[in-house]
Every structure is written in C-alpha cells, then in structure tokens.
Amino acid sequence: MATKRQKAYQDVLNRTPKHIDYDGKVSELFGKSVFHLEIMREYLPSDAFKSMIESIQNGTRLDRKMADQVASAMKDWALTKGATHYTHWFQPLTGSTAEKHDAFFKPVGPGKAIERFDGDLLVQQEPDASSFPNGGIRNTFEARGYTAWDPSSPAFVIGKTLCIPTIFISYTGESLDYKMPLLKALNAVDQAAVDVCQYFDKNVTKVNATLGWEQEYFLIDQALFNARPDLMMTGRALFGHAAAKGQQLEDHYFGSIPERVTAYMRDFETEAIQLGIPVTTRHNEVAPNQFECAPIFEECNLANDHNLMLMDLMEKIARKHDFRVLLHEKPFSGVNGSGKHNNWSLATNTGVNLLAPGKNPKSNLQFLTFFVNTIKAIHDHSDILRACIASAGNDHRLGANEAPPAIISAFIGTQLSTLLDDIELNVKAGKMTPEDKTELKLNIGKIPQIMLDNTDRNRTSPFAFTGNKFEFRAVGSSANCASAMIVLNTIMAKQLKVFKKSVDVRIDKGESKDEAILKELQKLIKESKKIRFEGNGYGDEWVKDAEKRGLKNLKDTPRALQVWADKHVVKLFDEMGILTPRELEARQEIEFENYIMKVQIEARIMGDVINSMIIPAVVNYQNVLLQNIQGLIDVLGAKAGKEAANTQIELIQRIAIHMNKMKAAADTMLMARKDANKLGHSEDKAFAYCDKVRVHFDEIRYHVDKLEMLVDDELWPLPKFREMLFTR
Numbered sequence: 001m002a003t004k005r006q007k008a009y010q011d012v013l014n015r016t017p018k019h020i021d022y023d024g025k026v027s028e029l030f031g032k033s034v035f036h037l038e039i040m041r042e043y044l045p046s047d048a049f050k051s052m053i054e055s056i057q058n059g060t061r062l063d064r065k066m067a068d069q070v071a072s073a074m075k076d077w078a079l080t081k082g083a084t085h086y087t088h089w090f091q092p093l094t095g096s097t098a099e100k101h102d103a104f105f106k107p108v109g110p111g112k113a114i115e116r117f118d119g120d121l122l123v124q125q126e127p128d129a130s131s132f133p134n135g136g137i138r139n140t141f142e143a144r145g146y147t148a149w150d151p152s153s154p155a156f157v158i159g160k161t162l163c164i165p166t167i168f169i170s171y172t173g174e175s176l177d178y179k180m181p182l183l184k185a186l187n188a189v190d191q192a193a194v195d196v197c198q199y200f201d202k203n204v205t206k207v208n209a210t211l212g213w214e215q216e217y218f219l220i221d222q223a224l225f226n227a228r229p230d231l232m233m234t235g236r237a238l239f240g241h242a243a244a245k246g247q248q249l250e251d252h253y254f255g256s257i258p259e260r261v262t263a264y265m266r267d268f269e270t271e272a273i274q275l276g277i278p279v280t281t282r283h284n285e286v287a288p289n290q291f292e293c294a295p296i297f298e299e300c301n302l303a304n305d306h307n308l309m310l311m312d313l314m315e316k317i318a319r320k321h322d323f324r325v326l327l328h329e330k331p332f333s334g335v336n337g338s339g340k341h342n343n344w345s346l347a348t349n350t351g352v353n354l355l356a357p358g359k360n361p362k363s364n365l366q367f368l369t370f371f372v373n374t375i376k377a378i379h380d381h382s383d384i385l386r387a388c389i390a391s392a393g394n395d396h397r398l399g400a401n402e403a404p405p406a407i408i409s410a411f412i413g414t415q416l417s418t419l420l421d422d423i424e425l426n427v428k429a430g431k432m433t434p435e436d437k438t439e440l441k442l443n444i445g446k447i448p449q450i451m452l453d454n455t456d457r458n459r460t461s462p463f464a465f466t467g468n469k470f471e472f473r474a475v476g477s478s479a480n481c482a483s484a485m486i487v488l489n490t491i492m493a494k495q496l497k498v499f500k501k502s503v504d505v506r507i508d509k510g511e512s513k514d515e516a517i518l519k520e521l522q523k524l525i526k527e528s529k530k531i532r533f534e535g536n537g538y539g540d541e542w543v544k545d546a547e548k549r550g551l552k553n554l555k556d557t558p559r560a561l562q563v564w565a566d567k568h569v570v571k572l573f574d575e576m577g578i579l580t581p582r583e584l585e586a587r588q589e590i591e592f593e594n595y596i597m598k599v600q601i602e603a604r605i606m607g608d609v610i611n612s613m614i615i616p617a618v619v620n621y622q623n624v625l626l627q628n629i630q631g632l633i634d635v636l637g638a639k640a641g642k643e644a645a646n647t648q649i650e651l652i653q654r655i656a657i658h659m660n661k662m663k664a665a666a667d668t669m670l671m672a673r674k675d676a677n678k679l680g681h682s683e684d685k686a687f688a689y690c691d692k693v694r695v696h697f698d699e700i701r702y703h704v705d706k707l708e709m710l711v712d713d714e715l716w717p718l719p720k721f722r723e724m725l726f727t728r
C-alpha cells in the first residue's frame with residue numbers, strides 16, 4: 001500500500017500548469033480595483049475632492065459632511081466592481097492583516113432594502129477585537145478597539161469586498177497596530193527632513209520616505225505540503241535531510257522559471273496590478289524553488305500596505321495552482337533562507353531623491369548631508385534596528401552564512417568611504433579659507449563621477465548603500481516592513497533634528513552655512529566611523545572585529561527584544577511622539593509572546609511527528625529487517641544465518657541508536673518545555689524557550705535525519721527535500 005507521501009508525490013508528477021484566462025495588456029489593468037485619485041475626481045463633488053487631496057497630502061481630518069460624500073462615492077464605485085461588503089482592513093500586531101466584513105445591504109421595510117454606507121462607517125469602526133494581541137493595554141472589560149480610516153492609502157476591492165485601510169487603536173487611544181506608529185514616524189521624518197532641506201532649497205515643503213521591498217518566497221506543491229504537519233503548522237520543515245543536490249550548482253538562480261510557477265506568478269501579478277501594486281520584477285532566487293517578486297518603489301506607507309496585500313494574494317492564489325507559498329525566513333535548512341530587502345530613501349515634493357548624488361556641488365552637499373546623517377542614525381541606534389527585525393523565524397537566517405549577520409553595520413562602497421575619510425581629515429578646525437572651501441567643493445562636486453563606477457555591491461551587509469538608496473537586508477521575509485520602517489524613519493528624524501540644531505548654533509556663531517554644514521558632517525563622520533564596514537559580513541573575523549569595535553551582536557530574538565526596554569530607546573520613541581512608554585512596553589510584551597508561541601508550537605509539532613510518524617515508520621522497518629534475519633536463521637541455521645544477516649543486524653543496531661537518542665532528546669526537551677511553561681513573566685519564558693527548549697531542536701533533528709537515510713524509502717512518511725524542492 002502506498003504511503004500518504006507516495007500518493008502525494010504521484011499527484012505532483014501528474015500536475016500541469018494552470019491556464020490563465022487573461023491575455024490582454026496588463027497595463028490596461030493597472031489600478032482597476034483601486035479607488036484612486038482619478039476615480040475620486042470622477043465620483044466626488046469638487047469640494048469633497050479638494051478635501052480628500054488635502055487630507056491625503058497633509059493628514060487633515062475630513063469633516064462629517066465630506067466624509068459622507070466620500071463614503072457614498074466609494075460605495076457607488078465599489079458596487080460597479082461587484083462589491084457587496086466592506087471591511088476596515090488593519091494590521092494588528094499578529095503580523096498579518098485583519099478584516100471584519102459588513103454588508104452594504106440594509107433592509108428598510110418589508111421587502112425593501114438599500115445599499116448603505118456613510119461617513120460614520122467609513123471613518124471609524126469597532127471590530128470585536130478582544131482577541132488581538134494588546135500587551136496588556138486593553139483590559140478585557142474595556143476590550144474595545146477602534147479602527148480609523150487612513151485616507152493616505154486608497155481603498156480597494158478584493159473579490160466582493162471593499163477594503164478600507166485603517167489604523168487600529170485602543171479605546172484609550174493607544175496604538176495596537178503597525179500602521180499608526182508608521183504614519184507618525186513618516187510624519188516625523190517628513191518634518192525633520194523638510195527643515196534640513198531648507199538649507200538647500202526653500203521650495204521643499206514635503207519629504208516622503210520611499211520604500212521598495214523585494215519579497216522572497218518558496219513554493220511547495222500543495223499535496224506535499226499537506227503531507228508534512230511541520231510545514232502546515234509552522235511554515236518550516238523541522239526535519240529533513242538535505243537533498244543530494246541542493247543549491248551548490250547554482251543552476252536555479254536566475255535560471256528559467258518552471259512553467260507551473262510562471263503561471264502562478266502571472267496570475268498573482270495580474271491581480272496585484274489591478275490592486276495598483278506595481279510589481280515588475282520576478283526571478284528565481286538562490287535556493288531551489290525559491291523565488292522573488294519586487295515592485296517599483298512607492299511612498300512608504302502605501303508600499304507597505306501593498307506588500308501586505310501581496311503576501312495575502314500570493315497565499316490565496318498559490319492554492320489555485322496547487323502550490324503553497326512559504327513566507328517563512330528559513331523553511332529548509334541547508335539551503336538559503338528568505339528575506340525581504342527594504343530599499344529606502346527620501347524624496348522631496350520637488351522631485352529630488354535626497355540619497356542620490358546631484359548634478360552640482362550644492363545638490364551634492366545636500367546628498368552628503370542626508371547620506372552622512374543616515375549613517376550616524378544607524379550608528380547611534382543600531383541596537384533598535386536589530387530589535388525591529390527580530391523574530392523566531394529570522395533567527396534561523398541572520399548570521400547563517402547566507403544572510404546578513406545579526407551585527408548591524410553599514411556598507412557604502414570604497415569611493416564614498418574614501419570621500420568621507422577625506423572630509424574627516426581635510427576639513428580644518430578654525431575658520432576655513434576660501435581655498436579650503438573651493439577644494440572641498442571640488443571634491444564634493446566629483447561625487448557623481450565617482451558614483452558611476454560604484455559597482456562593488458556587498459551582499460553580505462545588513463545595511464548597504466546602493467547608489468541612490470539604502471537597502472536594509474536583514475528584514476525577514478514574513479515580517480511586516482512597518483516594523484523596520486518605523487525604526488528607520490524615527491531614528492533618521494531624530495538625527496536630522498539634532499543635526500539641524502547643531503548647524504544652526506554654528507551659523508549663529510558666525511560660520512557660513514556651507515562651512516557649518518561641512519564641519520558638522522565631519523563631526524558625524526568621525527563619530528559614526530565604527531558602524532562602517534566594507535568587508536565580508538559572513539566571515540568569523542568580522543564577529544571578532546565587530547566586538548573590538550564595540551558593536552553589539554545580539555544573536556537571538558529574546559536578547560534583541562530586550563532593547564525595547566532600554567532607557568534611551570523608550571525616551572527616543574516618546575520624545576519623537578511615535579510610541580509612548582506604555583505602547584512600547586506592550587509591544588515588547590507582544591513580541592516576547594509571539595516568540596514563545598512560535599517556539600512552543602515547533603516543539604509540540606516535533607514531539608507529535610516523532611511519536612506518531614517517525615517512530616512507527618522506523619519500527620515497521622525494524623520488523624521487516626527482523627523478519628528477514630529470522631528467515632535467514634531459519635533456513636541457514638543460527639550461525640550461518642546471523643553471518644548472512646550481518647548488514648541487516650548492523651542496520652538494526654544503528655537505527656536503534658538513533659531512535660533512542662532522538663527519543664531521549666525529545667523527552668529532555670519536553671521536560672524543559674514544562675519548566676518553561678511554569679514561568680509567569682513573558683521575558684523569562686522567552687529566554688527559557690530560547691536557551692533551554694530550542695537548544696534541543698538540532699540534536700533531535702540530527703537523529704531524525706539520520707533515520708531518514710537509513711529507513712526504507714518506501715516506508716518513510718515525510719515528503720523528502722528532493723521531492724519538495726524541485727518543481728519541474
């Protein structure tokens with residue numbers, strides 16, 4: 001009789017690519033399901049349209065009358081798209097998105113009904129949200145949480161539902177989501193950057209942070225996925241011997257994409273494009289069955305909403321193609337994990353990318369100002385950057401010789417390094433002569449030329465300058481980018497404010513503006529030197545070097561999460577108006593809880609799979625061997641029979657050793673889990689799960705993977721890596 005695994009694999013062999021209906025130009029679909037500005041112009045009276053623009057650009061509140069008009073227009077438009085329901089779409093701290101659907105339909109008398117949606121329903125909703133994580137902010141008796149409309153991200157229709165992007169806050173006004181602090185951080189960096197831009201260009205009145213994410217993922221056939229409880233419940237293979245052929249040939253990377261996969265990609269991209277997500281890039285990634293999807297960058301809040309929408313779409317549409325998408329950071333040990341590079345920059349209303357070198361000395365000084373301030377921000381707050389990307393999944397990836405290390409550093413390339421060194425050495429103390437200034441300006445003026453051949457991109461750095469943006473590479477593939485973007489924009493805002501103040505003091509003392517800026521930059525360059533690292537971030541030498549430099553190496557999530565309680569971190573978020581001490585504490589608590597749950601579930605699944613799948617399979621095989629040995633003895637007699645059964649006997653012994661060691665390690669882990677569960681404080685519990693429970697995973701896995709190699713392939717219950725990782 002075939003095992004579940006064999007049946008599943010048979011299914012896989014019979015699969016053919018799914019047919020995609022749409023054959024037209026995708027450009028014609030772009031934004032079709034979005035209530036964007038052009039649609040608003042068409043559907044809204046002109047005063048309501050003006051209020052909307054005002055609200056989108058400056059965050060001003062719409063009054064009741066306008067909100068009613070917008071709601072009514074939104075509904076009329078959504079009905080033309082076939083929508084029957086609406087939902088406030090929000091980002092609770094679970095990490096995914098949430099929605100609660102309500103019908104437009106409203107009975108108004110016997111046999112009579114209308115489609116209703118007004119300003120009240122648009123602006124605010126009270127979902128029954130008592131089960132979303134709140135870190136102790138909402139007592140259950142005041143379990144109410146509100147969602148409130150975010151006009152800066154347009155509403156959209158998915159299926160038959162109008163989705164309205166919202167923030168999620170408690171009854172007492174504390175944020176319970178990612179969006180609200182993100183909007184605050186974006187606002188903070190806007191103000192701080194506009195102030196600094198005034199030194200260079202008085203026309204700058206608005207600065208937007210931009211985000212271009214790159215989403216990596218694995219695809220696994222649905223049948224194989226369903227035959228692996230570990231993948232189903234935790235998103236990663238807790239067991240599994242590496243396939244004989246892994247990624248060493250590098251034949252998958254940028255190779256041709258299998259047809260079944262192309263069909264899937266086309267399908268979700270088409271949907272994404274209708275939702276206004278400008279996805280343009282798709283390719284194979286390094287590991288077999290690993291892929292990447294990336295859009296053109298957008299304003300940060302919108303880009304982040306789009307990433308969350310896309311992750312959702314990818315999961316939904318994968319099922320249509322008999323795939324499951326794995327967004328986990330490390331689904332398969334032995335091959336690369338998945339990240340989500342966050343490309344970040346700042347753009348002005350005048351169309352300037354503040355992190356792109358300009359055409360003349362003046363704009364280059366502006367570039368240099370934002371560039372150096374970013375490095376200083378990273379230097380001063382590297383621990384928070386580490387904390388904001390910490391998760392149980394990302395722990396398997398960071399520092400795994402394929403992903404950025406857990407040590408935060410910044411890579412800027414040799415040319416810019418030389419330039420910064422130059423400024424550090426050559427800006428003279430005391431008053432600068434006109435010649436000094438001219439020389440420096442000349443140097444700065446050369447930036448665009450030197451940048452042209454800035455090709456030495458370092459893939460091993462967690463935070464790299466890539467010509468016209470920084471790329472934060474340590475973000476995990478399943479993460480909400482907001483977590484990283486809240487931190488990056490907050491620390492940048494803080495740094496720019498400090499910078500502005502210092503430059504103003506110098507100007508007040510009589511230094512010229514350019515001189516004041518240059519001298520301040522020189523100071524920042526000196527102070528932030530240790531965060532700059534151009535070498536190989538994967539090497540062991542870097543770990544030692546980083547330690548000498550005094551850079552922190554927070555190796556796992558619990559240690560990284562402790563940062564949120566540091567005095568300077570609490571103060572920073574409070575004074576910048578992003579998160580109150582209470583909100584921050586709640587977030588830390590939630591993160592600890594998330595970590596505990598993730599590791600706990602993995603530990604449980606390990607136990608279940610061992611007891612109910614591995615041990616029975618191994619015993620079955622032992623019985624086969626025993627029968628065979630007994631048969632040989634029966635036929636050949638005891639001595640000759642045993643001799644003839646040498647291989648089988650040895651195999652039985654090896655199997656027994658691994659099975660017993662596996663079971664012993666699993667039992668020890670179980671005891672450790674019981675002890676951990678007794679701890680009341682979530683921080684202690686997270687540490688116990690990390691240091692006492694999780695530490696047994698590798699040993700357990702080692703023995704299971706050995707057994708996989710010893711037991712008859714026909715009897716092994718779990719789909720193997722070679723079956724899962726090579727879609728044809």
Ligand code: ADP
Nearest residue numbers: 210211212213294295296297343344345353469
């Ligand atoms: P890779 O890192 O894979 O080599 P690229 O360097 O080509 O990729 O670009 C990666 C991403 O950077 C793209 O998704 C693009 O949208 C984004 N990007 C480009 N310019 C900016 C910018 N000014 N702000 C934010 N993201 C940007």
Ligand code: MG
Nearest residue numbers: 214341343471
């Ligand atoms: Mg990249």
